[in-house]
Amino acid sequence: MTKHLSPEEFVDALDGAPPASAAHLAECAECREEFVSLQVTLGEAGGVEADEPSPLFWDHFSARVKQATADESVGTSWSWGRFAWKPAVALMAAAGALAIGFYMRPAVEPGASLAGRVQPATELASAAVPAFEDDGSWSLVTALASELDWNELSQAAAPSDGTADAMIEELTSEQRETLARLLQKEIGDL
Amino acid sequence: MRSAAGVFANTTWGRDGVRPRTGMTPKVRASGAEPSVDLTTLDDGALVRAFQGGNRDAFDVIVVRHRRQVYHLCRRFVRNHEDASDLAQDVFVRAFKGLQRFKGDASLATWLYRIGVNVCLNRVAQKRPESAELDAAADVDARTPDALHELLRGERAVAVQAAIEKLPPKQKATLMLRVYQECTHEEIATALGSTVGAVKANFFHALGNLRRMLKTS
Numbered sequence: 001m002t003k004h005l006s007p008e009e010f011v012d013a014l015d016g017a018p019p020a021s022a023a024h025l026a027e028c029a030e031c032r033e034e035f036v037s038l039q040v041t042l043g044e045a046g047g048v049e050a051d052e053p054s055p056l057f058w059d060h061f062s063a064r065v066k067q068a069t070a071d072e073s074v075g076t077s078w079s080w081g082r083f084a085w086k087p088a089v090a091l092m093a094a095a096g097a098l099a100i101g102f103y104m105r106p107a108v109e110p111g112a113s114l115a116g117r118v119q120p121a122t123e124l125a126s127a128a129v130p131a132f133e134d135d136g137s138w139s140l141v142t143a144l145a146s147e148l149d150w151n152e153l154s155q156a157a158a159p160s161d162g163t164a165d166a167m168i169e170e171l172t173s174e175q176r177e178t179l180a181r182l183l184q185k186e187i188g189d190l
Numbered sequence: 191m192r193s194a195a196g197v198f199a200n201t202t203w204g205r206d207g208v209r210p211r212t213g214m215t216p217k218v219r220a221s222g223a224e225p226s227v228d229l230t231t232l233d234d235g236a237l238v239r240a241f242q243g244g245n246r247d248a249f250d251v252i253v254v255r256h257r258r259q260v261y262h263l264c265r266r267f268v269r270n271h272e273d274a275s276d277l278a279q280d281v282f283v284r285a286f287k288g289l290q291r292f293k294g295d296a297s298l299a300t301w302l303y304r305i306g307v308n309v310c311l312n313r314v315a316q317k318r319p320e321s322a323e324l325d326a327a328a329d330v331d332a333r334t335p336d337a338l339h340e341l342l343r344g345e346r347a348v349a350v351q352a353a354i355e356k357l358p359p360k361q362k363a364t365l366m367l368r369v370y371q372e373c374t375h376e377e378i379a380t381a382l383g384s385t386v387g388a389v390k391a392n393f394f395h396a397l398g399n400l401r402r403m404l405k406t407s
Contacts, residue, residue, distance in 0.1 A: 064275075
């Protein structure tokens with residue numbers, strides 16, 4: 001018998017010899033001696049008992065760990081799924097606004113020239129702004145508006161993140177159904 | 191032929207871990223949307239998911255469940271309670287910081303052992319282990335045969351422990367995880383970032399080196 005057990009086979013044998021190793025150990029005195037020697041050493045190593053701390057230690061230890069991690073934030077696993085609906089809703093709202101705008105646009109006869117459609121500015125002004133008597137409120141609004149900087153005004157009026165979400169939240173179920181129908185129609189038309 | 195498992199049976203502690211006692215059982219939400227559940231009834235995977243979902247209490251349960259094994263692993267490396275306690279705390283603090291990234295490829299216990307081995311080997315590399323506690327059995331009454339036997343047994347245990355400390359780091363870690371933490375070769379390979387073949391070879395050489403040192407001591 002020239003081929004002795006490999007280190008892996010010895011370890012497997014210590015765990016409970018597989019048949020091949022057991023057969024070899026039965027025949028090979030050298031390997032058997034090595035195996036028994038390893039087994040004794042393993043027994044000695046395993047016989048070294050661990051000192052058990054006081055039972056009171058464990059709760060104290062948990063408290064220490066808790067204190068040591070108190071300033072650490074837990075955080076959460078970020079996932080696309082949690083926020084992916086927001087841009088989708090914003091996109092739908094934008095599409096809805098476009099659809100509403102499209103349906104409410106003034107009817108134009110095909111072939112009508114641009115010049116024919118544009119009213120002179122003076123006519124437009126007189127038609128759009130009917131004569132009225134200012135009771136003071138209009139003067140107040142114009143006075144306040146004149147003090148506003150254009151940038152501030154545009155910032156105040158510009159839709160912020162989540163505006164579309166908020167708008168959707170405020171819609172009644174009937175309005176949402178209408179919006180969904182319009183969106184569906186628009187998407188279908190694309 | 192006695193199996194390795196039979197050898198492990200004489201250790202005073204095992205894999206079962208310590209469960210929280212009645213009265214200190216945290217009953218809180220496992221995650222934000224779920225109804226109130228007893229976290230101690232969850233398995234490690236569910237606790238990890240709860241923690242990753244933002245539930246801090248889940249980590250307390252993880253600590254309670256694994257503190258004993260982690261502490262004893264550290265204790266085997268440094269051999270004094272205070273250092274082992276500090277190292278075990280360090281292991282859990284690191285685990286707390288890294289648990290968000292835990293994918294569950296290995297068991298939580300194996301992942302904690304991996305952190306533990308790294309923490310302990312780093313410490314051992316920085317600070318040479320203190321000399322063996324040769325006075326560990328000094329208080330034993332040597333007047334009776336039983337006491338004499340205990341004294342000799344204690345001395346032998348000290349010699350074995352001193353020999354284990356002298357093993358190369360990988361062999362030492364392998365021996366400790368196999369013999370004292372009762373890890374499988376696969377778990378050790380995961381914990382040490384190694385292969386099963388390398389783990390078995392390290393274990394074999396660890397036993398061989400231990401045998402040689404004990405013969406000369």
